[in-house]
Amino acid sequence: MSTVTGVSAADQTPGPDRRRPLQSDTASTGRIGDRLFGGAATVSGILVIVLVTLIAIFLIVQAVPALMDNSANFFTSRVWAPGGEQPAFGILEFLWTTVTASTIAMVLSVPVGVAVALFLTQYAPSWMRRPAAGLVDLLAAVPSIVYGLWGLIAFAPVFKPVQSFIEDKLGWFPLFAPTGISGGTICFIGVVLAIMVLPIVTALSREVFDQTPTAHKEGALALGATQWEMIRTAVLPFGRPGVISASMLALGRALGETIAVTFLVSALADGNPWSWSLFNGGETFASKIANNASEFSNPNKTGAYIAAGLVLFVLTFVVNSIARVVIERRKAFTE
């Protein structure tokens, strides 16, 4: 590109009629401004890449020595004893609890969240759309520690009889087998997580549904479609990539949610028997790490927790990558 930065043609030539030529005192630095500003933007972007790379590297570097000393199988063991002469630790319990609770959360929150988003954009009378959307946003603004507090003190006593009821009627089915734990069961945590991520699903879905081109909607209605058919043929297909990305964000949030879960979980005693029951207790990755923050005394012990954190990182990474692929593919279809 040009190396001329000082003089512009407009400066050289007198303006039309009696006007003075433009006094463009920053025109001269225009290109420098572009270079500085564009450069700053680029550097910021690269910084983000560097940060994420560093996260991965640092976690790996500090996890590896601890994993080398591990005398148990990291992926299949349910023991967690990272300190001492013979450290032994495995993540099976955390993996199971984390994934199961998050799955329950998604199963509950995605359909409801999408339905609420459709309500807010398509069904609600226009006078209540704004306030209603504001209420859902309010739910998103509630800090997760408040959900934890509410779950612990207000919701758990209400959930208890529901759980006993299901255990009574469906206890023969392994997933609903009674375990004697009634506080922070996987199922209970899943429900609280569902409530927490619901506004995420709703807010993002609402945004994309709102952007459905009026022409698409009117096109469907003009063909004699009912409102529901219009939604199915125009709004949902248009919003699908958005709904998927919303769900994945929500899933990522559920997988990594720390403090609410930490408030609620029932830690299992060492050597407890394995159970498929959703009414079992058990720590998630995040709660295990958070509950033991004070134990980061020696590198090996810390390394074990970092290794667990790394697995959580990979889990969310995979979720995000899947979301990305799905969105890209959908885009190719809808455009």
Place this chain on the structure above:
Amino acid sequence: MAKRIDVTDLNVYYGSFKAVEGVSMTVEPRSVTAFIGPSGCGKSTFLRTLNRMHEVIPGGRVEGKVMLDDQDLYASSMDPVTVRRTVGMVFQRPNPFPTMSIYDNVAAGLRLNGVKNKKTLDGIVEQSLKGANLWTEVKDRLSKPGAGLSGGQQQRLCIARAIAVQPQVLLMDEPCSALDPISTLAIEDLVNELKNDFTIVIVTHNMQQAARVSDRTAFFNLKATGEPGRLVEIDDTTRIFNNPTEQATEDYISGRFG
């Protein structure tokens, strides 16, 4: 002073797609030159190469030469920002800056280029709005948002904004296509006045408009969809509309296609 544009053998590409091929023409100073032709014939694309606006679209590039008097617009030492300051443009849809008042809109080009003197700005804003036949309508509400004006007024505001930076040439890309007939008439009157100070190039879909406002008319056409557009002929407007040289022009003028 308004300047002459000389185009020699210009090809325009978007990526690997050749949009316009082999255009050579001269645009006379202080006159109105109209570009007409069917949709997709490259007239708007070609127009944008006259102030290098095609470069803001990824992949846009040209081969050939565009001279503004004795300045080569595509010389390697030429700054596209400078080119655009010299060759102003008005777009199809009025696009005033929504966050700015009427005054700020007109002053935007100057301010963003570093003119801060309030008196200078006041003078140029008034002169530009007068030049765009808008002054009497807005002089009492200069601090109101520009987006609050009617479509026709917004377009004249955009013209005022364009002439406020005192360009040599004013390019107009179908400036009336989004306007009602009365606003269109106001713009056409304005174009007639502006040609006293500027070289004006106007792209239009409306042949009557070309006949009404222009001194010279260029007819663009394309052989088939996917083929590059080309200049069929350029001549005095009266000649193009009464006695064109090319059969294709006559067919288009008489409404046989397009």
Place this chain on the structure above:
Amino acid sequence: MSTATDRRAPDDQVVPGETFTPPGGRSGRDALSEMSNPHRARAVKDVVARVVMWAAFALAMVPLVWILGTVVAKGFHMLTTATWWTGNQRNINSDDFGGGARHAIEGTLQMVGFTALIAVPIGILTAVYLVEYGRGRLAKAISFTVDILSGVPSIVAALFIYAVWVTAFGFSRSGFAAALALVLLMIPVIVRSTEEMLKLVPNELREAAYALGVPKWATVVKIVLRTAFSGIVTGVLLGIARVMGETAPLLILAPYTKNFQRDLFNGNFPTLPMMINQDRGDFALATAAERMWGAALTLILLVLLLNVIGRVIAHFGAVKK
């Protein structure tokens, strides 16, 4: 529900219209009655869908009302006590009533302010790169990593800062370390929201500026960013609100203190989430529970206050003069 029935009316009118039988043979009647069934089924489906949507919304409102109701009912009294807005928790045990929250309020505000100071410029510039400058592979890579970063759980961000700041560099835990973790969590929120807002700015405005001979950087700063200003502010405030309630990084990196503490770089640091967490083990005690609810309500109010301020700023930013 009245609108539901109102809207059903046209459908009901359509159905009998369609089943109108012209005088004549059976074949005509059969054909039309065949048509009527799918129509009725469609109308029924439409009504069912409408009911489901209303029910879903009602269902979603249950926890909201419940949570906010509980927090206000149980925490409000605390906010009316004399010391809450002025004092700290020094020498106050779980079974003691009350105490103040000023130390935690100040700490939280100071921490998120510091976080925003770092994260907002990086986030906005990255968004500007992605929308205004980025093409090709680098832009794709950045966009992808922003996605990853937005999925990084707060506890992992905290572990990362711990691994760098404490384990590798040998610094001790501090408010600053926690703020760094919050920066990581805030950046993707800012990038994504800013990106959305920049994309909403019509290209016509950029073209208009370029056509006036405005250099690109000035176009971006003075036209694009200014047009998107209100939306960006809202995004920033949502980002701040999000990190304000984050507890995991504080748990790992910024141990709580009951005292006033302004120094982000040394020693323990008071924050509202950690104040709630402090009494977690004793929630069965009425004194501790009430303090937790009070701190929770204070935190929610702060978040809401930020939202309101943001909207006001956005409002005045959008309508210039």
